[in-house]
Amino acid sequence: MDGFFGGCIPRGQTVEQSIFSGKAVCEGYAKIYHAIAIAAGLECHVVGGHGKGFGHAPLKAGERPPPPNPTGHAWNAVRIDGGHMQLIDPCWGAGNVCDKRAQRYEKKFAPMHFIASNEDFGRRHFPEDSRHFYRKDGRPLPWEEYIVEEMAEEPVVVYGNAEAEGICKKTVSPRAKKISVHSGQIVRFQFGKLCEHWTLEKHGGGKLPYLFMMKIHGVDGRKEDYVTMEYDGSYWWYVDIPARDLGAPGQEVSCYAWDVFNGRSARGMTAKQWHTKGCGSWSWAGIACWQLV
Numbered sequence: 001m002d003g004f005f006g007g008c009i010p011r012g013q014t015v016e017q018s019i020f021s022g023k024a025v026c027e028g029y030a031k032i033y034h035a036i037a038i039a040a041g042l043e044c045h046v047v048g049g050h051g052k053g054f055g056h057a058p059l060k061a062g063e064r065p066p067p068p069n070p071t072g073h074a075w076n077a078v079r080i081d082g083g084h085m086q087l088i089d090p091c092w093g094a095g096n097v098c099d100k101r102a103q104r105y106e107k108k109f110a111p112m113h114f115i116a117s118n119e120d121f122g123r124r125h126f127p128e129d130s131r132h133f134y135r136k137d138g139r140p141l142p143w144e145e146y147i148v149e150e151m152a153e154e155p156v157v158v159y160g161n162a163e164a165e166g167i168c169k170k171t172v173s174p175r176a177k178k179i180s181v182h183s184g185q186i187v188r189f190q191f192g193k194l195c196e197h198w199t200l201e202k203h204g205g206g207k208l209p210y211l212f213m214m215k216i217h218g219v220d221g222r223k224e225d226y227v228t229m230e231y232d233g234s235y236w237w238y239v240d241i242p243a244r245d246l247g248a249p250g251q252e253v254s255c256y257a258w259d260v261f262n263g264r265s266a267r268g269m270t271a272k273q274w275h276t277k278g279c280g281s282w283s284w285a286g287i288a289c290w291q292l293v
Contacts, residue, residue, distance in 0.1 A: 001103045003028075004054075026051070029091035030074040043079040047087070049127035050146075051075075054097045059148060068143040070128040077132055085134045087121040089113040119171065119192075122146070136192070137236045144185070148176070161285040165210065165257060168194045178293045179253070183243045189214055189229070189255060190238040191288070208268030210257035212237050212287065217247030228271035229255070251292045256284040 003009030003025040011027065015035045018028035030046045037044035051073030059065060075089040093113035098106040118134045122141055127133060130140035154177040158169045171192035179187060212229040229239045246253050258266045262280040269277075 001097070001105050004097070005103050026089075026091040027074040029094065030076050033076050033078075033088075033090040037076070037078050045077045045132070046074060047077050047125075047127050047129070047132045048074050049125060049129075049132075051089075051092075051126075052124040053092065065144045065147040070126045070143070073125070075125060077134060085118075086114075087116075087118050087125065087132075087134060089121075089125070137190070137232065137238065139188075142185075145174075154178070157289040159286040159288065161257060162191070162287045163194070165285075165287075166194050166199075167191050167287065172288050174290065177291055179243065179246065179290050181243050181246050181249060181292050185243050186240050187243050187246065188238060188240050190236060191255075192235050192237075210259065210267055210285070211269045211271065211274055213256050213258060213274075214239055214241065215254045215256060216241060216245060217251050217253070219244055221248030221251050226274075228274060247292050249293050252289055253292060254289045255287040257287055259283045259285045 002023060009023055009025055009028070013024070013028055013031075015028075015031050018024040018032055024032070027046075027048075034044050034046050049070040053073065073091075075087065075091070077085045077087050080086050090113075093110045095105055095107040096110075098104055117136075119136065122133055122135065123146070126141070126143065126146045133140050135141070156172055156175055156177050158167075158172050162169060162172070168191070171190070173190050174187065209231070212231075214227045214229065216225050216227060217223065218225060227239055227241060229237045231237050258269060258274065260266055260283045261269070261277065262282070266282065
């Protein structure tokens with residue numbers, strides 16, 4: 001609390017100074033964890049950036065994101081059993097500010113800050129170096145998406161068909177229900193599996209997956225179209241679409257699984273087969289829906 005509210009702990013304080021003084025803010029926690037991890041033979045890094053912690057307020061609807069400023073917080077990345085890099089936050093995992101007026105700190109172990117997926121971790125942490133996102137899809141998150149994601153708006157509508165197909169609702173993005181068609185941005189529609197070990201054959205409706213597609217309406221909402229999503233072969237489905245191509249304000253864009261074609265299951269159909277399917281009857285299973293503004 002002395003350091004957080006009083007600014008009396010200088011930047012660059014050594015591990016020894018933090019330990020023997022018993023005082024540290026986030027940087028000190030991260031450096032101490034780093035020292036312990038290295039002593040234990042683990043690969044570990046101190047990561048600096050922005051954190052949505054104490055004092056952070058989500059953007060209000062219509063409010064513009066502030067300029068990029070990935071500073072003010074620190075955490076760690078540690079390699080687990082020689083495999084993936086896991087993001088952890090020893091500072092937030094040790095306790096929290098529970099009374100701003102009294103400047104009181106509550107020591108309380110919070111496991112979630114050590115075991116959350118890197119995707120969930122990244123919703124509250126933005127590294128100054130884009131190499132330290134460590135997402136499964138390898139995609140650095142844009143600053144605007146990171147800031148806007150927590151906007152106090154309705155969440156995206158996700159239908160029950162999604163879970164039946166092994167899709168984790170938490171991974172569906174954009175996470176907000178409303179999407180601006182005037183942002184000038186490329187919008188990534190994406191979702192991942194409930195678990196990397198989840199398979200259609202063991203847990204779902206069959207060996208072959210559905211073909212997932214986005215229904216869009218073109219510039220100014222004048223041309224309805226379907227855009228097939230790509231699959232990375234293990235975890236993610238995704239597609240990037242310019243915001244201006246999604247449609248007009250007031251329209252909806254939806255993600256569908258192509259369910260039946262000419263009375264037969266459409267499982268296993270490829271994007272190439274879809275584009276050359278010819279005439280016939282088909283039906284869809286809804287996955288998620290967004291509203292254009």
